Amino acid sequence: MSKKHKSWIEKKLKNRNFKKKFKEEIQQLSIAEQLAKLRLESGLTQAQLAKKVGTTASAISRYENAEYDRYEMKTIRKIVEACGGELQILITKSAA
Secondary structure, X not given: OOHHHOOHHHHHOOOHHHHHHHHHHHHHHHHHXXXXXXXXXXXXXXXXXXXXXXXXXXXXXXXXXXXOOOOOXXXXXXXXXXXXXXXXXXXXXXXX
C-alpha cells in the first residue's frame, strides 16, 4: 500500500498510546461478543443463564456489554461453563 492510500486507522496505530488503547478496546469487545454468542448458541436467555450462574440478568447483560471493563475470571468461567463452553486463555509476547 502506498503512503498516499494508508487508512486512518493505520496512521493512528503508529501512535503507541493509541495502539495500546485500541487493543484493549478490541479485547473487551471480543469478550463481550464471545459471551453473548455462546449464550445465544446455548439457547439461553440472560435470565436463564443468570439463574444457572447464580447471579442476575442485569449482571449477565453487563458482561455482554463491550463497554464493561470489570470482568472477573471467576464469573467468566461460571458463565462459559453454564453455557457448556470451555474457557481458554491465550497470553503472547507483544510484537511491539
